[in-house]
Amino acid sequence: xxxxxxxxxxxxxxxxxxxxxxxxxxxxxxxxxxxxxxxxxxxxxxxxxxxxxxxxxxxxxxxxxxxxxxxxxxxxxxxxxxxxxxxxxxxxxxxxxxxxxxxxxxxxxxxxxxxxxxxxxxxxxxxxxxxxxxxxxxxxxxxxxxxxxxxxxxxxxxxxxxxxxxxxxxxxxxxxxxxxxxxxxxxxxxxxxxxxxxxxxxxxxxxxxxxxxxxxxxxxxxxxxxxxxxxxxxxxxxxxxxxxxxxxx
Amino acid sequence: xxxxxxxxxxxxxxxxxxxxxxxxxxxxxxxxxxxxxxxxxxxxxxxxxxxxxxxxxxxxxxxxxxxxxxxxxxxxxxxxxxxxxxxxxxxxxxxxxxxxxxxxxxxxxxxxxxxxxxxxxxxxxxxxxxxxxxxxxxxxxxxxxxxxxxxxxxxxxxxxxxxxxxxxxxxxxxxxxxxxxxxxxxxxxxxxxxxxxxxxxxxxxxxxxxxxxxxxxxxxxxxxxxxxxxxxxxxxxxxxxxxxxxxxxxxxxxxxxxxxxxxxxxxxxxxxxxxxxxxxxxxxxxxxxxxxxxxxxxxxxxxxxxxxxxxxxxxxxxxxxxxxxxxxxx
Numbered sequence: 162x163x164x165x166x167x168x169x170x171x172x173x174x175x176x177x178x179x180x181x182x183x184x185x186x187x188x189x190x191x192x193x194x195x196x197x198x199x200x201x202x203x204x205x206x207x208x209x210x211x212x213x214x215x216x217x218x219x220x221x222x223x224x225x226x227x228x229x230x231x232x233x234x235x236x237x238x239x240x241x242x243x244x245x246x247x248x249x250x251x252x253x254x255x256x257x258x259x260x261x262x263x264x265x266x267x268x269x270x271x272x273x274x275x276x277x278x279x280x281x282x283x284x285x286x287x288x289x290x291x292x293x294x295x296x297x298x299x300x301x302x303x304x305x306x307x308x309x310x311x312x313x314x315x316x317x318x319x320x321x322x323x324x325x326x327x328x329x330x331x332x333x334x335x336x337x338x339x340x341x342x343x344x345x346x347x348x349x350x351x352x353x354x355x356x357x358x359x360x361x362x363x364x365x366x367x368x369x370x371x372x373x374x375x376x377x378x379x380x381x382x383x384x385x386x387x388x389x390x391x392x393x394x395x396x397x398x399x400x401x402x403x404x405x406x407x408x409x410x
Numbered sequence: 411x412x413x414x415x416x417x418x419x420x421x422x423x424x425x426x427x428x429x430x431x432x433x434x435x436x437x438x439x440x441x442x443x444x445x446x447x448x449x450x451x452x453x454x455x456x457x458x459x460x461x462x463x464x465x466x467x468x469x470x471x472x473x474x475x476x477x478x479x480x481x482x483x484x485x486x487x488x489x490x491x492x493x494x495x496x497x498x499x500x501x502x503x504x505x506x507x508x509x510x511x512x513x514x515x516x517x518x519x520x521x522x523x524x525x526x527x528x529x530x531x532x533x534x535x536x537x538x539x540x541x542x543x544x545x546x547x548x549x550x551x552x553x554x555x556x557x558x559x560x561x562x563x564x565x566x567x568x569x570x571x572x573x574x575x576x577x578x579x580x581x582x583x584x585x586x587x588x589x590x591x592x593x594x595x596x597x598x599x600x601x602x603x604x605x606x607x608x609x610x611x612x613x614x615x616x617x618x619x620x621x622x623x624x625x626x627x628x629x630x631x632x633x634x635x636x637x638x639x640x641x642x643x644x645x646x647x648x649x650x651x652x653x654x655x656x657x658x659x660x661x662x663x664x665x666x667x668x669x670x671x672x673x674x675x676x677x678x679x680x681x682x683x684x685x686x687x688x689x690x691x692x693x694x695x696x697x698x699x700x701x702x703x704x705x706x707x708x709x710x711x712x713x714x715x716x717x718x719x720x721x722x723x724x725x726x727x728x729x730x731x732x733x734x735x736x737x738x739x740x
Contacts, residue, residue, distance in 0.1 A: 184498050187482040188475065188713060191721025192728075193509045200502035204495055211491050226490045250724055307727035314723060394486075401547045402489040405607045410489035410547075410600060 165220060165276060167238075167335040168344055171383055172267075173213035174239035175329075177229055178391070179260060180206030181398060185247050195250070198296055202257070205289050212282050219278070230402040234392040240382040242325035244391040251318040254304070258297035258362075259326035263355045265290040270351065275343030298362050305366025312367045319363075320371055327352075327378030428639075431456045443644055448574035451517040462645050463573050464518045465534070468525050471511035472536035476529075476710050477557075478504040480540055484550040496593055500554060503586045510582060513738045514575040521737075523725075530715040532702060539622045541704030548601055548608075548615035555594025556619070556661060560626045562587050563657045564648075572644035595664075602668040609669075616665070617673045624674075624691045627654040633693065658686040 162170075183203035190196035214225035222228060242260060247253045268290055271283035304311045330348040340347040356373070363370050381387070402410065428436070435454050442449065449455055482501045488494040512522040528534040539557055544550050562584060569580035601612040628650040640646040648656075659679070665672060677688045699707070 181486060184485045187485060187498075187501055187505070188479050189717045189720070191717075191724035193475070193505055193512070195721075195724075196505045197502055197509065200498055200505070204498050204502070207491065207495050207498070211495075230490065249720055304724065304727050307730065308723075310723050311727035397486050400487045401484075404489075404611075405605050408489075408605045408608050410493055410604075410608075 162333075162335060163220075164335040164338045164342060164344055165279075166217065166222070167333055168339055169213055169217050169220075169279070170238040171240075171333075173210045173217065173228075174237050175243050175260075175264075176206045176210035176213065178237070178239045178394065179243040179256075180204070180210060181394060182243065182245075182247055183253075183257070186253065189247075191250050199253070199257075202261075202293050202296070205293070209286050209289075212286070216278055216282065226402070230399045231406075232395070234387045234395060235385040237385065237387065237391060237395075238383050239387075239391075240325070240328040240331065241379050241388050242322070242328055242382075244382075244388055244394060245325065246390055249314075251304075251314040252322060254297065254300050255315065255318040255322045256326075257293070258301050259322055259359065260329065261290060261293040261297050262358045262362075263326070263329050263351065265294045266354045266358060267345075267351055270346045270354075274345060279344070301362055301368075302365050305363070305368045315366075316368050319368055323371055323373070324376045325379045327373070327376060328380050328382055330355075331378065331380040331383045333383050427458050428456065440642070443572045443642075447572075448577060449572050450574045458639075459643055459645065460518050462640060463576065464515055464520050466645065467511055467515040467518070467573075467576050467579075468520065468528075469535050469537075471508045471515060471525065472529050472534055473540065474504045474508035474511060476536045476540045476714065477553075478508075479710055479713055480542075480544040480706075481550050481553055483544065484547055487547065489547065493597065497550070500590050500593055503590065507579075507583045507586070510579045511576075514573075514579045516738050517575045519737070526714075526718060530711055530718055532711065535700065537626070538696065538700050538704070539626055540710060541699050541707045542619070542622050543706055545618075546611050546615055548598075548611040549618065551594060551597040551601060551612070552615045552619045553594070554590055555598045556623055557626065558587055558590045558594055559661055560623065560653075560657050562591065563653050563660070564627065567648040567653065570644070571647050599668055602670050613670055616670055620673050621691060624654070624688065625693075625696045627651075627657070629693055629696070630690070655684075655686055658688075662686070 180203045183199045183206065186196055186199035186203075188196065190199060210229070211225055214222075214228050217228065218224060242256060245252075245256070265287065268283040268287040272280055272287060274280040274283065301315070305315050306312070330352040332348045336347060339345050360370055436456060439449070439454060439456065439459075449459075478501050481497065481504075485494065485497050485501060488497040512525060515525060516522060525534065529536070539553075544553065565580050565584050565587065569577050569584060571577055598612060601608040603609075631649045631651040637646050637649075658677075662672065662677065662679075674689050677686065679686050698704070702708075
């Protein structure tokens with residue numbers, strides 16, 4: 162695949178699917194303020210994915226609605242982390258923390274991409290992502306230093322989520338060209354910046370950072386291999402859209 | 411969205427306890443209201459006023475969070491980016507309204523936690539329309555347009571009431587609801603003027619929702635309990651029938667204009683009286699549903715209960731000794 166398309170599909174699909182998942186917190190948050198916060202972030206992520214699908218459309222791909230609402234799981238390039246069900250708040254918060262730190266650093270780096278349209282989008286998005294990371298940090302620090310119960314839950318969630326989070330950085334065959342053409346710094350560099358960033362926050366909590374060398378990354382998502390959770394999500398997302406594909410909704 | 415707070419649970423003996431109030435303070439309180447002044451949280455107020463307002467604002471807040479559920483289930487199914495993002499934002503507003511309203515109610519002395527406990531235990535009510543199902547995307551659109559429209563009629567009236575924190579919350583809520591109305595109208599028009607599948611979906615949804623919409627403002631004034639004192643205290647600002655008639659005046663022509671029909675052959679405006687005539691809603695059924703026996707009561711409360719239970723550990727973690735509960739000022 163063309164390196165630009167390869168990169169853009171990964172970015173856009175991650176944002177779409179996590180945005181969709183975050184929106185499922187409506188009515189279910191531990192406090193109303195968190196229903197609202199997750200909804201805000203979900204809206205941002207949907208908006209980000211739309212901007213990225215628009216870049217793809219400008220490169221000759223189908224309309225954003227078609228791309229988002231008519232593909233099936235094997236055609237999606239998101240990492241498996243984003244497609245997991247929302248579970249309980251400890252998991253959703255931990256996913257949000259691990260993913261959004263990577264996203265913030267990713268879009269900060271993309272702000273100087275050699276592909277100017279992407280650089281422009283990145284410069285806009287990074288401002289919003291800063292707030293997502295800030296929100297995650299606040300809650301990680303709060304719950305990660307609170308009651309024994311909360312610390313235990315957050316530690317469990319961190320241990321469970323980290324292997325999936327490592328899947329964010331799975332590379333594709335286009336990686337060497339993505340780096341050499343100046344499109345993006347590359348996943349390895351991003352991962353090392355991410356590690357530094359999350360370690361700094363976790364150090365301010367009672368949580369232990371597991372040894373990443375002992376973890377096996379959950380890969381495959383970038384190649385269309387997904388958990389059993391993605392296809393039902395896509396079916397639900399397209400339920401109305403597919404009722405009448407000729408309609409303007 | 412959903413302030414049909416005037417629809418239920420008005421006290422049957424509205425003078426209860428007044429004989430225990432200090433007559434001078436009471437006269438002063440009533441004079442302030444008559445002059446159009448707002449009552450603020452620290453001000454003296456009769457116990458009945460406090461009780462009634464707490465109940466009313468609390469029910470309104472519950473209606474917002476329970477009301478976010480039937481529309482919320484369509485966020486993940488909304489067709490296309492534009493609708494998906496708008497539906498999310500719309501439903502998020504409703505949860506935000508709940509947050510505002512719980513704060514307003516808390517100024518009267520009851521905590522949010524206690525209100526939520528009363529909700530899941532069935533002690534407090536919420537707008538009855540949310541005990542009906544939304545089986546299609548079109549149902550969600552009907553709520554966005556017409557239930558929100560009804561709520562605006564109700565809330566604009568209540569925003570002129572006497573309790574400062576509630577009025578200020580309602581002013582902010584009404585501003586956002588005005589956008590919901592546009593969003594809902596746009597979605598309904600798209601469907602009503604769309605493909606045959608879309609038109610049929612929309613008509614079916616409207617037929618399903620119309621009986622519930624007709625009960626939205628509560629029982630007919632003929633059946634209503636004595637509310638004179640609540641009107642005098644500017645707790646209740648307009649009668650159920652006034653609100654219903656205003657709603658029909660504003661929206662029935664708009665519904666007909668886009669080629670939809672309403673499932674009531676009697677529905678027509680009497681030009682002489684200026685009042686709409688219609689088939690009397692089934693108030694027995696209304697009562698039955700309010701009292702817990704509707705198609706979705708159990709499901710709505712179960713979702714809320716699960717959210718409360720699953721999130722309890724987070725709230726426990728936040729309650730460190732340094733962060734004791736503080737009642738909001740206004």
